[in-house]
Amino acid sequence: MLAIRGLRKSFGGRTVLDGFDLRVEDGEFVALLGPNGSGKSTALRCVVGLETPDGGEIDVTGSAAMVFQKIHLVGRRTALDNVCTGALARLSLRRSLLFPAEVREEAMRCLERVGLADRALEKCARLSGGQQQRVAVARALCQRANVILADEPVSALDPQAAVQVMELLGALAAEGMAVVAVLHQPELARTYAHRIVEMAA
Known part of the structure; x- marks a missing residue:
């Protein structure tokens, strides 16, 4: 609320x-x-x-998470990696250099929720604008907002x-x-x- x-x-x-x-x-x-x-x-x-x-x-x-007009994804990284960044606030700096298995599993569930599990390993620069925005929503979900x-x-x-x-x-x-x-x-x-x-x- x-x-x-x-x-x-x-x-x-x-x-x-x-x-x-x-x-x-x-x-x-x-x-x-x-x-x-x-x-x-x-x-x-x-x-x-x-x-x-x-x-x-x-x-x-x-908590609240924001999805922007300018989508702010890292185009050279995969959709899965971009969604994993939603968990950065609850990871130590040392651990965040490589996302642990539990975060990647949670990020996959978020991608499934937005209908993009089949694009998880595709670089975001190759996704359409609508797909990129759905990745951004999945990233917000990975923040557990x-x-x-x-x-x-x-x-x-x-x-x-x-x-x-x-x-x-x-x-x-x-x-x-x-x-x-x-x-x-x-x-x-x-x-x-x-x-x-x-x-x-």
Whole structure:
């Protein structure tokens, strides 16, 4: 579960968020819509600590992981290796130089969950954009997150790949995760999200 209360954030004197509230329950898929500059991405970045709020409260039951518009995979490494990096925070530096068997097994289960177990040993640079985004979701799952935050996850994808990613996020919500996605496609939000929150600039 994710609860945001009174979130405030400014950049150089420009207020981006001013008292933003959002509550997302386990098993709920919420879409954030709104024009550029309305603070959608900033709100998600505050949740995972990439931005420091100026005020307000953020409560996450468990932990949150973020899936970005720019997918940020290491193209020369395999899908499996990229997913394994989701476990880095709970590994010692010495052990993280070579992922132990239990982490690789968990990463394989995450790839199975996103429908890419058959591409585990393929370099990410050879995967399509939609497949890369599903690898990024698997990496978030390998972080053992309870909340998935997706910042424009389908904006760079073709329509078929976008549907696959949205269906995946919807399936994760159906399995009990809290999912929040920043979208610029109202039709996708209406089709897949349980609730739409519109933010004004």
